[in-house]
Amino acid sequence: MMNGNGNNGNASGSRNGHHAPSLLIHGGRLVDPAQRIDAEMDILLRHGVVAEVAAPGAIKGAGEEKFNARGLVVAPGFIDLHVHFREPGQAHKETIASGSAAAAAGGFASVCVMPNTNPVNDNPETTLWMQQPERGSLVNLFVIAAATKKSDGRELTDFRELQQAGAIAVTDDGRPILEDAMMRAVLQRAFECDLPVIQHAEDTRLTAGCPMHSGATSFRLGLRGYPSSAETSIVERDIHLSQATRGRLHVAHLSAAGALDAVRRGKRHRVPVTCEVTPHHFTLLDEHVGDYNTNYKMNPPLRGVEDRAAILAGLADGTVDAIATDHAPHAAHEKAMEFERAPFGITGLETALALAITQLHRGGPKIPLSRIVELFTSGPARVVGWQTRGTLNKGSFADVTLFDPKKRWTYDASKSLSKSKNSPFDGWQFTGKVVATVVRGRVVYGG
Amino acid sequence: MAAGAVHKGSLLGIEHLEVAEMESILRLARKLNVNRPQPLLRNRRIALLFYETSTRTRTSFEFAAKALGATTTLVQTAGSSIEKGESLLDTGYTLRALGADAIVIRHPSSGAPSHLAKHIGIPVINAGDGMHEHPSQALLDAYTILQHKKTLQGLKVAIIGDIFHSRVARSSIHLLSKFGVHITLCGPQEFVPDVAATLAKGLRIARNMEEALHGADVVMLLRVQKERLSGLQIREAEYVDRYQMTPEKLRLAKRDALLMHPGPIIRGMELTSEVADGAQSLILQEVANGVPVRMAILVRALAKTVARVGNPRKSTTAGKVSTKTKKTTGGRASR
Numbered sequence: 001m002m003n004g005n006g007n008n009g010n011a012s013g014s015r016n017g018h019h020a021p022s023l024l025i026h027g028g029r030l031v032d033p034a035q036r037i038d039a040e041m042d043i044l045l046r047h048g049v050v051a052e053v054a055a056p057g058a059i060k061g062a063g064e065e066k067f068n069a070r071g072l073v074v075a076p077g078f079i080d081l082h083v084h085f086r087e088p089g090q091a092h093k094e095t096i097a098s099g100s101a102a103a104a105a106g107g108f109a110s111v112c113v114m115p116n117t118n119p120v121n122d123n124p125e126t127t128l129w130m131q132q133p134e135r136g137s138l139v140n141l142f143v144i145a146a147a148t149k150k151s152d153g154r155e156l157t158d159f160r161e162l163q164q165a166g167a168i169a170v171t172d173d174g175r176p177i178l179e180d181a182m183m184r185a186v187l188q189r190a191f192e193c194d195l196p197v198i199q200h201a202e203d204t205r206l207t208a209g210c211p212m213h214s215g216a217t218s219f220r221l222g223l224r225g226y227p228s229s230a231e232t233s234i235v236e237r238d239i240h241l242s243q244a245t246r247g248r249l250h251v252a253h254l255s256a257a258g259a260l261d262a263v264r265r266g267k268r269h270r271v272p273v274t275c276e277v278t279p280h281h282f283t284l285l286d287e288h289v290g291d292y293n294t295n296y297k298m299n300p301p302l303r304g305v306e307d308r309a310a311i312l313a314g315l316a317d318g319t320v321d322a323i324a325t326d327h328a329p330h331a332a333h334e335k336a337m338e339f340e341r342a343p344f345g346i347t348g349l350e351t352a353l354a355l356a357i358t359q360l361h362r363g364g365p366k367i368p369l370s371r372i373v374e375l376f377t378s379g380p381a382r383v384v385g386w387q388t389r390g391t392l393n394k395g396s397f398a399d400v401t402l403f404d405p406k407k408r409w410t411y412d413a414s415k416s417l418s419k420s421k422n423s424p425f426d427g428w429q430f431t432g433k434v435v436a437t438v439v440r441g442r443v444v445y446g447g
Numbered sequence: 448m449a450a451g452a453v454h455k456g457s458l459l460g461i462e463h464l465e466v467a468e469m470e471s472i473l474r475l476a477r478k479l480n481v482n483r484p485q486p487l488l489r490n491r492r493i494a495l496l497f498y499e500t501s502t503r504t505r506t507s508f509e510f511a512a513k514a515l516g517a518t519t520t521l522v523q524t525a526g527s528s529i530e531k532g533e534s535l536l537d538t539g540y541t542l543r544a545l546g547a548d549a550i551v552i553r554h555p556s557s558g559a560p561s562h563l564a565k566h567i568g569i570p571v572i573n574a575g576d577g578m579h580e581h582p583s584q585a586l587l588d589a590y591t592i593l594q595h596k597k598t599l600q601g602l603k604v605a606i607i608g609d610i611f612h613s614r615v616a617r618s619s620i621h622l623l624s625k626f627g628v629h630i631t632l633c634g635p636q637e638f639v640p641d642v643a644a645t646l647a648k649g650l651r652i653a654r655n656m657e658e659a660l661h662g663a664d665v666v667m668l669l670r671v672q673k674e675r676l677s678g679l680q681i682r683e684a685e686y687v688d689r690y691q692m693t694p695e696k697l698r699l700a701k702r703d704a705l706l707m708h709p710g711p712i713i714r715g716m717e718l719t720s721e722v723a724d725g726a727q728s729l730i731l732q733e734v735a736n737g738v739p740v741r742m743a744i745l746v747r748a749l750a751k752t753v754a755r756v757g758n759p760r761k762s763t764t765a766g767k768v769s770t771k772t773k774k775t776t777g778g779r780a781s782r
Binding site for chain 2: 336
């Protein structure tokens with residue numbers, strides 16, 4: 001049932017891998033959770049795919065080019081299920097070219113772009129346009145299309161037509177599907193097309209005018225509170241509908257303890273539900289909004305300690321399928337506004353791995369490195385049903401991320417490759433840094 | 448564009464203000480009088496930037512500025528470039544370029560004055576921001592209480608009504624708590640959510656008036672802010688029945704309890720006319736005290752030397768005010 005769409009992770013945007021010289025990556029620690037490998041191994045990439053994986057030194061005389069990965073982790077190319085590249089329509093915030101450069105710098109070989117562009121990507125023309133080589137994507141670019149026309153929740157888009165144009169999932173991200181009958185219809189049709197439905201779970205009837213999480217900080221700042229229950233109730237409903245229709249449901253940027261519980265219960269009952277968590281939600285709390293800092297304003301908002309603890313537990317115990325950035329660039333003048341008026345969202349591609357290693361592996365829950373890698377690779381691949389990405393199995397796409405898990409560095413947002421610099425992590429010290437990103441056998445970052 | 452340091456003369460809220468700072472503002476206010484103008488701010492330009500309506504605050508800031516010899520200009524949403532979509536920062540930069548030495552701002556968005564202050568580099572005075580703070584009101588209320596009570600320390604104050612939507616309540620709670628006042632908040636869950644108790648140490652919440660008023664030295668009422676309800680279904684009749692201040696309910700407090708309200712008052716809603724106009728009511732005194740307190744705030748913001756302020760004949764009595772503060776237990780503001 002996986003990928004009846006005949007488009008098994010065939011990305012557009014990246015240059016044709018067949019012309020890349022063969023590349024031997026040797027001396028590194030290969031971590032490929034899909035194959036349960038965590039060992040010193042060499043890997044040969046040829047013709048855009050993984051040609052061989054073998055013990056150190058076993059691949060003799062091969063590789064026109066060589067990469068010494070001593071001291072580095074060699075992982076499948078990272079996959080980000082949730083980015084906003086703002087093209088078409090808001091190129092002053094980000095373009096596919098600039099966003100993909102930031103992705104490559106963050107170790108992401110594949111990104112999935114959200115449809116809340118201007119106009120909304122609810123049609124095959126826009127879907128195809130985003131994938132054209134002229135957009136200049138440095139990494140594999142996958143398109144997520146709108147589930148309803150104009151994402152206004154009234155009329156389904158043509159899932160089959162969008163799928164044929166390359167769409168790998170549908171969503172009305174940012175404009176959640178609230179109407180029960182509409183959500184059921186979306187899941188029903190998605191089941192027939194074998195597409196995942198991604199829901200930004202927010203009952204907007206409860207969150208109008210609420211720029212941050214509901215709690216002591218919102219009360220102190222005099223801001224209306226966006227309660228965790230506004231997320232949980234939608235996730236619970238969606239899981240019931242997913243169970244009834246068998247349509248695959250993916251919960252975007254899950255932030256509430258109750259929503260995580262619902263996903264855990266759903267999985268136990270074999271409901272086809274998955275979820276992602278962002279680095280900012282597993283790192284920050286509502287109180288970090290401080291004195292109305294708009295770089296801490298995003299949707300869903302930073303939550304309280306209970307919600308964050310639940311998310312950390314879900315990352316550790318396997319309930320969470322993927323880490324996704326929700327990379328949401330905004331121009332400086334747009335963020336330099338009254339807190340209530342500033343747009344939601346922060347950038348995240350360049351800091352995701354560093355936050356995962358610093359916060360999850362070295363700090364707090366001490367999650368093993370192989371599980372961290374899973375959350376960036378085979379986890380998200382499973383969500384969208386890819387078997388030849390997110391792993392370095394022989395024959396898989398030659399997408400590789402190399403990182404130094406011990407490297408200490410400081411993030412300088414002003415040097416970001418993204419067009420926008422709206423990161424709360426500017427000036428943060430991290431441990432763990434991406435060293436190189438390989439897409440279809442070509443080094444697109446570092447090296 | 449980049450954010451910088453907030454000018455020291457700014458007054459953005461009570462939360463981060465130290466007791467000694469507040470005592471010095473109150474002390475200064477006692478030396479200033481609208482009827483004895485002092486040209487301490489001669490040739491200074493003060494912009495009153497009002498994104499929201501106001502009667503009391505705007506007028507008293509304007510009278511205060513003029514009594515100090517400053518020039519004022521009023522900029523409001525209607526009839527200004529704000530209507531054309533100019534951002535808050537650009538409006539601020541424009542006023543500064545025109546020569547404004549300080550900006551007094553009222554804004555419907557919580558945090559707007561702080562945002563402006565971080566970018567503009569001249570004193571910004573918060574005249575009320577959203578549901579966040581209204582520091583000059585809290586200061587003038589403290590000033591008013593101290594005209595009747597020797598000290599704030601140890602007083603019992605009941606704050607009744609729509610605390611959730613009230614910037615006055617947040618500022619007053621911060622101020623009174625810093626001065627060691629025992630505060631009880633009272634109202635229905637919609638207006639006094641449990642989380643309100645986290646605003647300061649030792650806050651108590653009471654759901655009925657008997658409990659809140661018992662032994663109260665000061666009763667502060669708040670207006671039910673219909674314009675901020677945004678969908679809340681407050682049952683008006685029930686509110687009136689349970690929380691409206693009547694002469695009978697007021698008798699539950701101490702015999703000499705002070706009755707305060709920041710205004711505007713809605714007679715028949717949060718209080719009856721008998722209470723509003725009664726002997727214990729300080730409502731108009733609060734309004735009058737707005738002028739000297741705001742004069743002090745403006746002098747603090749702009750005067751080069753605050754030391755020479757005041758009437759020398761009275762400076763000995765005014766000098767009695769304690770300058771010592773106990774940081775942990777709160778200072779002793781005394782009259």
